Amino acid sequence: MQYAIVTGASRGLGEAIARQYILQNINVIAVSRRGNQKLESLAKEQGREFHHISCDLSDMDDLNEGLHRISEIAFHEDTHYVYLVNNAGVIEPIDTVGDLEPETVQKHMQVNVTAPILMINRCIKEANDRDIDLGIINITSGAAEKTIHGWSTYSSSKAAINRFTETLALEQEEKGHTIFAYSPGVMDTDMQGEIRSSSEDSFANVDKFRKLKEEGELRSPDEVASVLMNLLREPKKIENGKVYKLYDLVED
Ligand SMILES: NC(=O)c1ccc[n+]([C@@H]2O[C@H](COP(=O)([O-])OP(=O)(O)OC[C@H]3O[C@@H](n4cnc5c(N)ncnc54)[C@H](OP(=O)(O)O)[C@@H]3O)[C@@H](O)[C@H]2O)c1
Structure with a gap:
């Protein structure tokens, strides 16, 4: 049996990733505050397990508590592969x-850095104890490598996750896991709505982001x-520890 643990699957990119896993007949464990009825119904139609x-x-x-429940569901004697997509993320504080x-800084770091690290920590332990291979995908951002006025917290949390991904890949070199970060480029999600609603004092480049939507x-x-699923189709070609950028994987 295969499982995909997808954080932030209630909407945005996480929902789209979870949908594609279900369509590939992979059981999904969705982790978020809110549920997603559409994914639940799709899994039912496809005869797949869906756990929120x-x-x-x-x-x-x-x-x-979540880590405990995820381990119970995903790691058992019939499991042969587990994907973990650390996708849930927040952009605030933009200031x-x-x-x-x-408090916003503390929550940001907990969602964007601490939670993915502890998710991976638990999955590596469970998988290595049972000889199960993992596919670990950390969703990052181009902001990790850029200095952006007003985005100090977000750039720092995404830079941290990139470095964590590289270190993890180094430590797990001898194992059969696939480990990389994926930088998705700008997407039409709630997060972009939050970015556009910033003031120019808090975020000097807000106009550029408003134009991206308008245009x-x-x-x-x-x-x-x-694009992520295409990359996962040939796991042997994946370089562990690398940040894969959507812009390098698509034609235009
Ligand atoms: N949008 C972009 O242009 C863009 C660009 C580069 C990178 N990214 C990255 O792509 C990933 C997905 O972004 P998105 O645009 O799809 O974001 P989004 O539409 O804002 O969705 C965020 C997801 O994260 C979950 N989440 C947020 N806070 C949470 C918390 N405290 N506990 C549990 N789940 C939480 C939300 O679920 P609930 O609210 O149900 O809890 C939701 O499913 C993020 O890592 C983001 O940094 C986005």
């Missing part, structure tokens, strides 16, 4: 340093998820 783990990744108790709200430059999450 209701979990606020910014809350340590919720995260620990300049000095005006950052402490139809945002990709659909379905298209971005398909």
Whole structure:
């Protein structure tokens, strides 16, 4: 049996990735605060398992409980492969340093950095104890490699996840796991809506992002998820620890 654990599968890119896994006959464990009725119905139609783990990744108790339930469902004697897609993410706080709200920074780091690290930590332990291969995909951002006014927290959390991915790949060199980060480019999701609603004081480049939407430059999450699935089709060609960028994987 194969499972795909997808965080943030209630909407946006996570929903699109979970949908593609279901269509490939892979059982899905969706982790988010809200559920997704459409995915649940699709899994039923396809005869696949769909588990929604209701979990606020910014809350340590919720995260620990979620990890326990995920392990029970995904790692058993009939499991031969598990994907873990660390996709859930937040962009806020968008603000300049000095005006950052402490609780928002703390939650941001917990969702974007601590939760993916602990998800991987648990899955590596369960998989290595049972000789199960993993496919670990960390969703990152071009912001990890850019300095953007107002995005200090987001750029830092995505840079941290890139470095974690590289270190993990180094440590797991002898194992059969596939481990990489995927930078999806700009997509038409709620996160872009949040970015566009920023003030110019908080985010100097807000106009550029408003134009991307007006000019139809945002990709659909379905298209971005398909590019990821194409990459996963040839796992032997994947370089562990690398950041794969959508812009390098598509024609235009
Ligand atoms: N959109 C872009 O242009 C863009 C560009 C580059 C990279 N990315 C990255 O792509 C990934 C997906 O982004 P998106 O645009 O699809 O975002 P989105 O539409 O805002 O969706 C975010 C997802 O994360 C989940 N999430 C947020 N906070 C959570 C929490 N505290 N606990 C559990 N789940 C939580 C949400 O689920 P619930 O609200 O149901 O909990 C939702 O499913 C993120 O890692 C993002 O950084 C996005």
